Amino acid sequence: MDNHETVVHLIGAWALDACSTVEEKLVESHLGTCPACTEEARGLREAAAGIVDDHLRPPAGARARLLSAARSRRRPAPAAPAYAAPYAAQIAALELLLSDLAPEHWRRIAADGELTVHDLLAHLAATDGLVAAAVGVPVQPPTEPGEGAAARTAAVLRRERQRSPEQTMRSWRAQADAVCHALLAGHPSPGSVTVDLGWPLPLADALTARAFEIWIHREDIAAATGRRTVTPLPEHLHPMADLAVRLLPRVTSRRVAPPLDRYVRWRLTGAGEAWTVPLHPSMPVPAVVRPAAVLTLDVVEFCRLVGGRRDPARIAVEIEGDTTLAREVLAAAPAMAPVP
Amino acid sequence: MGRSALSQPRRTGAAHDDARLRDRLVHGDETAFAELYEQFESLVFTIAARVTHDGQAAEDVTQEVFLAMWQRPLAFEPAKGSLRGWLAMMAHRRAVDLVRREEAHRRTSQDERLHAGAVSGGDPVGDQVTDADTAQRLSTALKALPRHLGRAIALAYLEGHTYREVATELGLPEGTAKSQLREGLRRLAVALNDLHADDGQER
Numbered sequence: 001m002d003n004h005e006t007v008v009h010l011i012g013a014w015a016l017d018a019c020s021t022v023e024e025k026l027v028e029s030h031l032g033t034c035p036a037c038t039e040e041a042r043g044l045r046e047a048a049a050g051i052v053d054d055h056l057r058p059p060a061g062a063r064a065r066l067l068s069a070a071r072s073r074r075r076p077a078p079a080a081p082a083y084a085a086p087y088a089a090q091i092a093a094l095e096l097l098l099s100d101l102a103p104e105h106w107r108r109i110a111a112d113g114e115l116t117v118h119d120l121l122a123h124l125a126a127t128d129g130l131v132a133a134a135v136g137v138p139v140q141p142p143t144e145p146g147e148g149a150a151a152r153t154a155a156v157l158r159r160e161r162q163r164s165p166e167q168t169m170r171s172w173r174a175q176a177d178a179v180c181h182a183l184l185a186g187h188p189s190p191g192s193v194t195v196d197l198g199w200p201l202p203l204a205d206a207l208t209a210r211a212f213e214i215w216i217h218r219e220d221i222a223a224a225t226g227r228r229t230v231t232p233l234p235e236h237l238h239p240m241a242d243l244a245v246r247l248l249p250r251v252t253s254r255r256v257a258p259p260l261d262r263y264v265r266w267r268l269t270g271a272g273e274a275w276t277v278p279l280h281p282s283m284p285v286p287a288v289v290r291p292a293a294v295l296t297l298d299v300v301e302f303c304r305l306v307g308g309r310r311d312p313a314r315i316a317v318e319i320e321g322d323t324t325l326a327r328e329v330l331a332a333a334p335a336m337a338p339v340p
Numbered sequence: 341m342g343r344s345a346l347s348q349p350r351r352t353g354a355a356h357d358d359a360r361l362r363d364r365l366v367h368g369d370e371t372a373f374a375e376l377y378e379q380f381e382s383l384v385f386t387i388a389a390r391v392t393h394d395g396q397a398a399e400d401v402t403q404e405v406f407l408a409m410w411q412r413p414l415a416f417e418p419a420k421g422s423l424r425g426w427l428a429m430m431a432h433r434r435a436v437d438l439v440r441r442e443e444a445h446r447r448t449s450q451d452e453r454l455h456a457g458a459v460s461g462g463d464p465v466g467d468q469v470t471d472a473d474t475a476q477r478l479s480t481a482l483k484a485l486p487r488h489l490g491r492a493i494a495l496a497y498l499e500g501h502t503y504r505e506v507a508t509e510l511g512l513p514e515g516t517a518k519s520q521l522r523e524g525l526r527r528l529a530v531a532l533n534d535l536h537a538d539d540g541q542e543r
Contacts, residue, residue: 008448009515012522013503017429020504044422044522051497053479054386059395062385063377066403070410077368092368096413132408137345166490198438228414293368309491 003030009038011290015044068095072281074099074194075173077182082188082205086211086236091176094124094218097227098169106165110217110224117221118165124214125172126156127197131206134195137178140171149198183207197220199250206241212240216307216337231300234270241299243272246330247336249281256325264329265291267297279329292322295330304332308337358416358423365413373410375513376423381406382423384431390477390498391435401438406431436500443500482524489524496521 007030014027031038070076077092098121106118115123127149129139141155160168183190197205202252215232222229231237245266253260260280267274276291278284296318297305304310312330319326341375364372378444381402404426409416477498482490495506507517 007361009518012520012525013518015525016496016502016503016521017433018503018521020383020502038420042425043529046425047525047532048432048497049383049422049425050479050528051482051493051534054383056382056386056389056398056476058381058399059386062399062402063374066377066406067370067374068402069353073407074411075368076373089367089369093366096366096368101411123437149464150500157527189402230366230414231368233360233363234497236367244468290477310407317425 002263004034007031007034008040009288011037011041015041015048054121073180078177079184081186081190082181084180084183084207086232086239087207087214088176088180088235090211090214090218091173091238093229093232094214094221095169095173096220097218097229100227101165101225103165105225108224111220116141117224118160119166120217120221121153121165121168121172122157122160123153124217125160125175126153126324127213128175129156130174131195131196131210132175132182134193134203134206135179135182137175137182148196151195164214187256199247208239208243211236212243212303212307215240216304216309219304219309231333233273236301237299238273240272241268241301242273242275244303244336245275245277248306248333249278249283251332251335252329253280254275255335256328262292262322262325263289265294266302267294267296268302269296271299292324293319293326293329295319295326306333306336308334310334341529354422355418359418360414361413361423362418365410373406376409377406380424380427385430387431388435389501391432392438397438398435401431401434404434432497437454439500481535482528484531485527488521489527492517492520493524493528 001025002234002312007027010019010023010027014024017024018026027041031041062118075092075094077088080088101117107116109115110117110120129143130147130149130152132139133143141159143152145153147155190203191252193203194200195205197206197209201209211232218229221227232240256279260278261283262279263283263285264279265274265276276285276289297316301310303317305312312327312333315330317330361372361376365376384405385398385402388405389395389398392398392401408430409427418422435459478490478494482493485493492506492510495501496503501509503517503521504514506512506521507514510517512520
């Protein structure tokens, strides 16, 4: 039904909140289908914000009351040292998404064809638990010696499937808080700890890898539950892309046809940087080197590709130089993604 | 007139800043929340105070607007308008709801009619809010509009009247009230745009 003629005359009243509830709904359902009305509505709303000159101020004390109320309504990201800021931010962003879910959303399949949203959170808690154990935070159930990421996930899944989503969420968040707290305290020092997350990673890289995986699964959960979400902040995407680029030679050395003494250059738009990467981890990167291929693509799409969430054959990429090599490297990239 | 000013695309820099602040809130950044408050407390509180005439009610509205932004930052979509416009809308809707509820309550309980448009009791915010002179409460830009347009907008926006009530109050057909509200806002948009363009030149 086209309400354009009715809505056009109501837009001014709508922008002033001077319509009946029914008319307000009518206007809002028309906006979004009609570019002209949407544009006018936007302009009139902006104008309405200028009806009063804003020179009154809330009383003293209002700010402190607000900040304390905000903390109790929604916890901020846990305080963390700079290298763990992307991790802390992903914890907060995922909690925001999860806190909005209805009971039936938790049962939706969100990844790997069989993991529900609840399972996926248990999986994230399990892998975070490997970091937690490495920095001396007690975890439930206790880790077994030599327990890898997959075994850890299986153990935590068994436990969490007996519990409610709210319980899983509480212990997942408490564990993340405890990890950040331990990192802030600085024992052990970040340089002295290695965490095995499929790859053995120094502590700082392990936290970046955690941030990366949490974000990728946040997108899985948002897609499975029809929720909106946002990509990580640029300053958090950068270390994620950097880690992925540094790890790439470990998969290209096994999946790209020799000769392996070649280099590719990644120009990741939005990251403000380009990386020259060898095909094999043992190859040094000289100061001046001519890459065999240059791949230009969006940093977010690059991260989704290495996170196993994009088809390398269909990703939007610009290739210069050796196209065959570039295609092989793209095809190898998703092999970096942990399963699921 | 109006059309060209309305369809001017938002400065991409401002839209980018709004999106970034929103994204920092999504990521649980308390510093971003404090910045949001510092940037917009005055806008939100002034709208709430001008509509409710009640300092306590205005503070409550202000708290709820900012808490909503902290708890549901993704409800704000930068592509659809500015953060300033979004917060102003949330403040106004909440304030008007409060006034209308109070009005309905007063009508049903048949209490003696209080000062027009005022929410009961509360602590008025000094002479800033108790000043009943409507003109005093309007922006310089709105006061520059033809008087009949400014008056229609003030009745709707500040007194929380629907356009039907505005029509009754002014003795106009409903269609005329609707078009005066629209025309008034369109002219205000142009005036505000010119104002901002001047600001830009000064910088």
